[in-house]
Amino acid sequence: MGYEAGSVTEGWTAEPVDLTEEFYLNPHGVYARLRERGPVHYVRFPDSSTGWLVTGYEAAKQVFTDPSISKELGSAGARAAATAHGARGQVAGGMFADMMIFHDPPEHTRLRALVNRAFGSRAVRELEPRVTEIADGLLAGLAGGADDVQDLLEGYAFPLGMLMICELLGVPHEDRDRFRAWSAVLMSGDETRDTRTDSVREFVGYIDQLIRAKGAAPGQDVLSELIAAREDGDRLSHRELISMVFVLLVAGFETTVNLIGNAVAKLLTDKDSRRPLLDDPGRIPAFVEEVLRYRSPTRETTFRYTTAPITLAGNDIPPGQIIVVSVAAANRDPNHFADAHRFDPDRPDNHHVAFGHGIHHCVGAPLARMEGAVALTRLLAEYPALELADGATLEWRKSLVIRGLTALPVRLRP
Structure with missing residues (x-):
């Protein structure tokens, strides 16, 4: 569907709204000021690129x-x-141009059909006992330092998300720290282009070899299933498999880790939200859903571009324009959510867009929801009086794509 280079509108002179470093540090403050102007904004991002930032819920769905x-x-x-x-x-270039999220129909439809089975609701339900086992093992490992300040991201959320995605992909245990290092570099807004390029090259080389090994000797893992998956005689190519692993690393690891961290941070800074969950753990899935809305682990989507003139929330936008959706801002749109800036786990009809909407709705959403609920359930069962470390200040990672903490220092309290 691409719009050819010569068709990009010439003479485009709109003056963008400058987004400064504050956009990383205090995004909701920036969204609030932008919202006063409307749901769609022509902006200059902190990296100096320009495009249309969508902050309204209905505009995002459009x-x-x-x-x-x-x-x-x-x-x-x-x-x-x-x-x-x-x-x-x-x-997108190289191997990553084959990523499912970077395609439109019919190619997207084809790729989605080949991976849906591995991430269906039944497959996720079958994983829940193993997620619970991993969570309990990690919490047991933290018990020896219950009186010490511990980083719950480092000791619980990161390893839970990493162990699970590596088990799904059949990554050998000794290689899992490398996976985490690659992910940290690729999702950071601080790394140099050379560092990111080196990480991509190392990651692609490793996955290339892993896929070849699984092809020769399949295991009981999702990667082996993806290699063998067929739909009407079709199957994923080697390049598409590499790209799919990258999607799973980001969607299956980064999203889950930051969902867990953001949820625990809310419990630590809002003690009133904890008691209902301790009294009735059955309320935890609804709590997780509100965390997804209120503190979305994904901030802005990867960019799209217009292939024809469109009207978006009253803005006439020509072809060849970049469009970026802020799901974090859309999820607090007061025109859609009553008391949008109030955290309310009992919110009815919580139809947020933390996992996107439409054909690109995150394929790993059921897995992220399940892992988040299990992680909180087991944590509160073991440490119901968990406390934020004295004097700790929560800081956010510098990234336009994700919204997650740099650390989560706590004292474990049984």
């Missing part, structure tokens, strides 16, 4: 479903839009 807005980031249209708006580093 972007997710409008066929005139493309995610085909390996196309000539994407390259033209990225070049025109200073975002060339965001265009």
